[in-house]
Amino acid sequence: MKKFERLNGLVAPLDRANVDTDLIIPKQFLKSIKRTGFGPNLFDELRYLDEGFPGQDASSRPLNPDFVLNQSRYQGAQVLLARRNFGCGSSREHAPWALDDFGFRVVIAPSFADIFYNNSFKNGILLITLDEATVERLFQETEANEGYRLDIDLEAQTITTPSGEVIAFEADPFRKHCLLEGLDDIGLTLEQSGAIRDFESRHRAAQPWLFRDA
Amino acid sequence: MAGQTLYDKLWTQHLVTSRDDGSALIYIDRHLLHEVTSPQAFEGLRLAGRKPWRRDANLATPDHNVPTTLKERSAGNAGILDDVSRIQVETLDANCESFDIEEFRINDERQGIVHVVGPEQGATLPGMTVVCGDSHTATHGAFAALSHGIGTSEVEHVLATQCLIAQKMKNMQVRVEGQLGLGVTAKDIVLAVIGRIGTAGGTGYAIEFAGSALRDLSMEGRMTICNMAIEAGARVGLVAVDDTTIEYLRGRPYAPSAEQWPAAVDAWCELVSDDDAHFDKVVELDAAEIEPQVTWGTSPEMVVNVSATVPDPAEADDETVARGMTRALEYMGLEAGQKMTDIQLDKVFIGSCTNSRIEDLREAAKVAQGRKVADNIQLAMVVPGSGLVKRLAEAEGLDKIFVEAGFEWREPGCSMCLAMNADKLGAGERCASTSNRNFEGRQGYGGRTHLVSPAMAAAAAIEGRFVDVRDYDDASALTKSA
Ligand code: SF4
Secondary structure, three states, rough: OOOOOOOEEEEEOOOOOOHHHHOOOOOOHOOOOOOOOOOHHOOOOHOEEEEEEEOHHHHOEEEOOHHHHHHHHHHOOOOOEEOOEEOOOOOOHHHHHHHHHHOOOOEEEEEHHHHHHHHHHOOOOOOEEEHHHHHHHHHHHHOOOOOOOOEEOOOOOOEEEEOOOOOOOOOOOOHHHHHHHOOOOOHHHOHHHHHHHHHHHHHHHHHHHHHHOO | EEEOOOHHHHHHHOEEEEEOOOOEEEEEEEEEEEOOHHHHHHHHHHOOOOOOHHHHHHEEOOOOOOEEEEEEEHOHHHHHHOOHHHHHHHHHHHHHHHHHOOOOOOOOOOOHHHHHHHHOOOOOOOOOOEEEHHHHHHHHHHHEEEEEEEOHHHHHHHHOOOOEEEOOOOEEEEEEEEOOOOOOOHHHHHHHHHHOOOOOOOOOEEEEEOOOHHOOOHHHHHHHHHHHHHHHHOOOOOOOHHHHHHHHOOOOOOOOOOHHHHHHHHHOOOOOOOOOOOOOOOEEEEHHOOEEEEEOOOOOOOOOEEEEEEHHHHHHOOOHHHHHEEEEEEEEOOOOOEEEHHEEEOOHHHHOOOOOOHHHHHHHHHHHOOOOOOOOOOOOEEOEEHHHHHHHHHHHHHHHHHHHHHEEEEEOOOOHOOOOOOOOOOOOEEEEOOOOOOOOOOOOOOOEEOOHHOOOOOHHHHOEOOOOOOHHHOHHHHHOOO
C-alpha cells in the first residue's frame, strides 16, 4: 500500500453530515473491474449538473458551480474536511479509490463509518477524527482564508495550522505502523501462516461441519 | 468474572492471534462473493501469484447487475444489454472458474441475492464467521454467525489468508419486548430502531437483537432486522440461536450431515449471551408501541410512523441536523407538516436482501390478493430474492396473485434496490420500496425512495399513496404467515 508520512496540503471543506458512499461514488461507476480511474466521478451527483455514465468524457460535462470542489480556490486540494458519520452506507472500496484518484490523501471529520474507515487505510488514505468543535473551527478557518493549508505529520500525530497552532490526533498503532511503512497486509498476515494452520486444524476438529471438503 | 455476550463468544472462538494494540487476526469460515466488489481482489491475487487459501469456504453468485425481465434473463449473460455490467458478471464467472470457486451462475436456480442465497443453502451456519464484500452481510447474524461487510482489499485478504484483520467491537443490546400489533413487521421494528438510535448510533458496536418480539419472529424476519444493522452504523447484527434457528437449517444443502447434526446442534445451543453478560449500551423498545414505519428523507434515520406528518427542520436538535433535513426535504420534494398518507407515489418495489424472502412475498401477496394496483402507479414490481424463492412462491400461487393485481413478477436479483441493472427510477419519481437505503440517487438519478415493509409497499401500490395497512378491514390476516 501507499506510504503516508507527512503532508502539507490544501484543504477543501465539504459541509454536509452523513455523506454516504453512494454520494462519494454512485453505483453506475462500480461496474468497472479496475481500481483506478474513479477520480472524475468522485461526488458525481454533486459535482456535475447532468447524470453521469461510465466511460463518458468528464471534461465536456456541465459542472455545478456551487459545489465546493469546483471552486478555483480549492483546486489541487489534498485534505478533505468533512462532517460527522462520513462514509456511511455501502462497503464499496470504490469510495476511497475515488478520493485517492482525485488526489485526497487525508480526510478530517468528527466521525467516520466503520467499513469506510478500514477501506481508506488499506489504500493509504489517512482518516483523522477530531472533536466537533475543532472541526467546526477548521471549517471556519478554511472558508475564511483562501489557500488554507494544513501540515499533517503522522509520526508525530499532529496537525499544524497556518498560524502555527498544533492539534494532536489519535492514531491506531497498527494502522499507523502500516501507513508509515506502506506495508502490504496480506504479506504480513501470511507471515503467520503457521498460526493460521494450527488454528484451522483445531477448528476443524471441534466443528467439522464448517468444512465441506472434510 | 462477568459472563460473555454472544458476540464475545464468537470473537473468542475465531481468534487466531491478537496484538497488544488491540488488532487481531480472526479466522473466516464463510466468504460470499458477488460480481461488483470482487474483480479487483481476484486481480490482486493474480498479480501477486497467490491462490485462495481454502476454496470450499467460498461461494459466489452474480446479483447486482443481472436483468430481472424474463426475456433478457433467458439469454443468460448475453441478455445483459449494458456492456460494462455484462463484463462484470463474465469476470466473476471467469474468476470463479480459474480459482476453482463454487458459483451459482445467472440462470442456476440457486442464484439470487447473495444474502438470500447463503442462508437458504445452509451455507450460513450458527457459530460461523461470514464475510462478503457487501455491507448487508450483517444479515447472516440472524443465525448467530459473526458476519460483516468488508471492502475489496479485505476480500483479497480473506481469499489469500482465510483471515481478516479486525478490531473487537463494543457490545450493544437492542431489546424489543412484547407483541407486535397486527400488520406490524420486522421491517417496522428495525426502522423504528434506526429512527431511535440514528444512522451512526451503532458505529463501533455489534448489536445483538433480543427480547420476546425477536424470539417470536421467523428467520426471515430476523434476517430483515440484522440486514439493516448497518443502516444504524453497526457492521454486525446478531440474534441468539433458538429452536427457530435450528429448524430453519434442518435439511438445507450445506447444513451439517445427519451424522454431524447432533454435535452441531449441541454446539449451536451455546450461542446465546450469558445472563450476566455485560453490554456497553442497551436500547429497549416496546413492540406494542411500534407502528408501521415510512421514511420521509434521504437517510434511513429519517423515518416516522405512517400516521405522522413530515417533520419540520425548525424542530431539529442542532444546526447540522436541521440543514440535513432541509436538504432532504428539497430532494424528496416534500414539505414539513405534510401527512405521510397524502404522499402520492409513482412506483413500488418489493424486493432486495432486506425483504425478498418467501415470508415477505406472502405478506405482500395477502394485501394484494383480490385488489388492483392504483392507476397512478406506473410500475409495481416484485423481485424474488433467489430462484428458489421464486419457485416456492410460484408453487404457492403468489405470482398469480401479484400479476392479477397488476404487479410485475420478475426474475431474482438486486434490481431496483440500487439500480445497477435496467430497473431504476427516473428523476423525480417517487417509490415505495422494501429495500434498505433511501440515499439520494440510490434507486436512480434523482429518484425519491421511501422505505417500508412489504405489506405497506403492497398497500401503497393498491392505493397509489401511503396508507396504514392496519386500516384494511382484513388486517387480522396480514401478519402471521401460514
Ligand atoms: S439487494 Fe441491495 S442492499 Fe442487498 S446486496 Fe443487493 S444491492 Fe446490496
